Each structure stands twice: as C-alpha cells, then as structure tokens.
Amino acid sequence: MKHISFFTKIIINLIAFIIVGKMFKGVYIDGIFTLIAISVLFGLLNAFVKPLLTIITIPLTIITFGIFYLFINGFMVWLTSVLISGFTIAGFSTAFWAAIFLSLISWLAEMIFFKRNA
Numbered sequence: 001m002k003h004i005s006f007f008t009k010i011i012i013n014l015i016a017f018i019i020v021g022k023m024f025k026g027v028y029i030d031g032i033f034t035l036i037a038i039s040v041l042f043g044l045l046n047a048f049v050k051p052l053l054t055i056i057t058i059p060l061t062i063i064t065f066g067i068f069y070l071f072i073n074g075f076m077v078w079l080t081s082v083l084i085s086g087f088t089i090a091g092f093s094t095a096f097w098a099a100i101f102l103s104l105i106s107w108l109a110e111m112i113f114f115k116r117n118a
Helices: 006-023 032-056 058-063 068-083 092-114
Strands: 027-029 087-089
Touching (some): 006 032, 006 092, 027 032, 032 058, 032 087
Antiparallel strands (some): 027 087
16 A cells, blocks of 8 residues: 555645535635645644544444544534634534545545555
C-alpha cells in the first residue's frame, strides 16, 4: 500500500468538498479560498482531533457495532463548518450525510488514482 502525503489528502478533500457542495443543498461554500481553507482544516482535524475522539468513544462505537463512527465523521464536517466562516452546513443531519459522501468520494479517488486496495 502506498503512503499518501498530507498535501495529496488536501487535494482529495478539496475535490470531495466540491462534489459534496454541488450534491447537497444544505452545504454552502463561499469561494475558492474558503474551499482551500476547508480542505486544510478538515485534513488537520482528521489528523489530530478525530483519532482522539475515536479513542475516547471506542466503547460507544463497539456497542453500536461501528455505527457511531459515522457520527464522528459528521461531527468533523460540522466542526469544520463552525470554524470556517464561509462554509455553512444546514444542520447536523446534512453534515452526517455529507461526511458519508466525503468518505466515499475520498475512498474512490484513492483507489482510482493511487491504486489502493479495498
């Protein structure tokens, strides 16, 4: 398996957020600079905050057979929208579904462009 650099992850996030912004009416991205800021911040949050949240919520994730992990992903998208002023999410349910699509788009991009195994 190839290691994907942080910069490459940012580019994948950028493309994924463009697609999600077009797919969901409840997602509003102000412009290109906001999109870049969203991608960088989302990458940083996923690198530093998400692992901590994942460890803290292991019992809840186990009890729900992994379903709670999807809520952590939604929380990361929602937190990004709170911290970036030009990025608006209509509500947590929109953040939840947007996070699922972001994950799918990122996974597909990594498989297609970087020949990662499923």
